[in-house]
Amino acid sequence: MLVLTRKAGESIVIGGEVELTVLEIDGDHIRLGITAPRSVPVYRAELWAEIQRENALAASQSPAAETTLSVLAANEAPAKRPTVRIKSA
Amino acid sequence: VEIITTRFGQAEAIQVAADQVYLFPTGLVGFPGLRSYARIADASGFGWLQSLDDINHCFVIANPAAFFPDYGFDIGDADVQALKLTDAGDAEAVVIVRLGDTPEQSTANLAAPIVLNRESRLGRQIVIADGRWPIRSPLLGAVPAGA
Numbered sequence: 001m002l003v004l005t006r007k008a009g010e011s012i013v014i015g016g017e018v019e020l021t022v023l024e025i026d027g028d029h030i031r032l033g034i035t036a037p038r039s040v041p042v043y044r045a046e047l048w049a050e051i052q053r054e055n056a057l058a059a060s061q062s063p064a065a066e067t068t069l070s071v072l073a074a075n076e077a078p079a080k081r082p083t084v085r086i087k088s089a
Numbered sequence: 090v091e092i093i094t095t096r097f098g099q100a101e102a103i104q105v106a107a108d109q110v111y112l113f114p115t116g117l118v119g120f121p122g123l124r125s126y127a128r129i130a131d132a133s134g135f136g137w138l139q140s141l142d143d144i145n146h147c148f149v150i151a152n153p154a155a156f157f158p159d160y161g162f163d164i165g166d167a168d169v170q171a172l173k174l175t176d177a178g179d180a181e182a183v184v185i186v187r188l189g190d191t192p193e194q195s196t197a198n199l200a201a202p203i204v205l206n207r208e209s210r211l212g213r214q215i216v217i218a219d220g221r222w223p224i225r226s227p228l229l230g231a232v233p234a235g236a
Binding site: 038039040041043044047049050051052053054055056057058059060061062063064065066068069070071073074075076077080081082084085086087 | 095096097098099107109117118119120123131133134135141145146147148149151152153154155156158159161162163164165167169170174177180181182185186187188189190191192195200201204214216218225228229
């Protein structure tokens with residue numbers, strides 16, 4: 001891991017397109033500003049890790065889940081597909 | 090094409106049509122190397138995404154509208170480009186379901202839905218970072234009792 005020391009107001013540039021700025025330091029809280037192209041999604045690492053974990057848990061089912069699925073299927077409301085909206089730029 | 094599926098932990102060979110195979114260029118979150126999935130329809134509204142790269146990865150998917158009538162989300166430029174989406178009508182949203190031992194313990198991941206482009210047959214897991222939708226949303230309880 002590359003380690004750099006920065007003060008409030010200073011930045012680092014990653015890959016020429018992403019700039020990470022230390023905005024404010026207050027005790028153990030550090031506010032970061034991120035400038036990145038829209039094609040580079042930025043997430044808190046905890047959210048990413050939690051979705052990884054959830055995907056891993058969902059990747060296989062126990063044989064008992066077959067009964068669960070049949071009960072759930074009977075409870076399902078008839079529904080249209082949700083609409084996916086494309087966010088206008 | 091014949092594929093092997095591991096629904097409910099049992100390996101089984103089934104036939105799927107070529108147009109049921111989707112490419113996820115960046116995989117699912119946590120599984121970037123697993124890029125090809127067969128979408129297997131079920132008699133119920135549930136379905137399956139079976140990895141063609143690793144037979145031990147088989148996800149239950151559902152139409153979120155069947156359990157969460159208010160559910161919806163916007164997708165941004167990066168997702169639209171990755172999916173080569175030109176017409177919103179080609180996009181279909183599904184959510185990954187984690188089946189528990191009972192229906193009450195079963196949840197859907199509304200924070201990271203999957204969008205499938207039926208035209209390009211590309212798929213992508215979208216991360217909704219604003220916290221509006223939970224990662225583990227119980228499937229029952231979302232539907233009024235007795236409904």
